[in-house]
Amino acid sequence: MSGHPGRVTCELSVSADGYAAGAGQSEERPFGDDGGDGWGDRLHGWMFATPEQRQAELDRLRTIGAFVMGRNMFGPVRGAWDRPWMGWWGDEPPYHAPVFVLTHHPRDPQPMEGGTTFHFVTDGIESALRRAREAAGDRDVSIHGGATTINQYLAAGLIDEVRLHIVPLTLGAGTRLFDGVPQLDLEQVEARAGDGGTHVTYRVVRRRQGEAGSGAR
Numbered sequence: 001m002s003g004h005p006g007r008v009t010c011e012l013s014v015s016a017d018g019y020a021a022g023a024g025q026s027e028e029r030p031f032g033d034d035g036g037d038g039w040g041d042r043l044h045g046w047m048f049a050t051p052e053q054r055q056a057e058l059d060r061l062r063t064i065g066a067f068v069m070g071r072n073m074f075g076p077v078r079g080a081w082d083r084p085w086m087g088w089w090g091d092e093p094p095y096h097a098p099v100f101v102l103t104h105h106p107r108d109p110q111p112m113e114g115g116t117t118f119h120f121v122t123d124g125i126e127s128a129l130r131r132a133r134e135a136a137g138d139r140d141v142s143i144h145g146g147a148t149t150i151n152q153y154l155a156a157g158l159i160d161e162v163r164l165h166i167v168p169l170t171l172g173a174g175t176r177l178f179d180g181v182p183q184l185d186l187e188q189v190e191a192r193a194g195d196g197g198t199h200v201t202y203r204v205v206r207r208r209q210g211e212a213g214s215g216a217r
Contacts, residue, residue, distance in 0.1 A: 005133055006065065006140035010150045011163040013043045013197070015171045020147035022174040027076040030088065035169050043167055046196035058094075065136025067099040068128045070149035074101045074118070081107050087118065098135040100128040102149060125152055147175045154181045154204075162186065162202045 014020050015035075020043070022033035029038025036042035047054045071077075075085045087093055092113040100119050107120040121128040132141045143153045153159050164177075186202035193199075 006136060006138055007160040008129065008141050008143065008153070008158055009064075009161040009163060010143040010145075010153065010159050011060075011165075012145055012147060012150060012177060013040070013046070013165040013167060014147075014177050015043065015167055015169050017170040017172065018176045018178060019171040019174040020145070020177055022171045025072075025175075030076070032174055033171070034174075035171060042169060046165055046167065046194060046199075049195035061094065062096075063140055064095075064097060064142045065139025066097055066132035067095050067142050067144045068125075068132050068149070068153075069099060069101055069144045070146055071101055071103045072148065073144070073146045080105050086110055086112065092116070098132070099144075100132050100135075102128055125149075125156065125158070129153070129158060147177045147179075150177065151179055151181050154178070154184065159204055161189075162204065164200045164202075165197045166200060167197045 012020050021031045021040075022035065025032035026038075031038055031040040031043060034040060034043055036045075047057060074087055077083060077085045093099070093116040096115040098117050098119060100121050102125065103120050104122060105120075106122055109120070110118040112118070119131065121131065129141065129143075143150050143159060150159070154162075184204055185206035187205050188200065189203050190201040191198065
């Protein structure tokens, strides 16, 4: 290891008007009124439209040393953990690295097949990022969603790079990226068009320190 911390990135599929999920999210429709089946088939369809795009994103996932996500992305359970929910992704989630889940309700770590372990963090976004950095070493940390959690990290000035997959549809309502985030200066470092979306990477050049939230429920 080089001893230098990696970047803090975020990655998200959004509609052309900036929504990562539609209104009316539920366990039956995790992405709500998303213009499709409620499971993100249109928002994430670009991953399956062109196999090389999916491979490029999978390769990039392998460069991430740890992940942070909000409880809403982990699952639909609210309040106390009243059932043994282990995520949306089955026995072998696609992360293959430590994942730090923001919550107000303590829970023991949940190891899964393939090297993923979910850790549940109750003391805020800075603590989750600190633990993720420690776990990642000199590799990158991904603030992996959803949009509300990413917005809190952006508002706190804690993200170095924003990676967006912009899908050609509008939703008009729902959970929107950049809501509540102060003005940012972004430098475009990559843009490419593909089947089902445009893929853009921005470096965050200027950030205003904001009040950090918890990202937890």
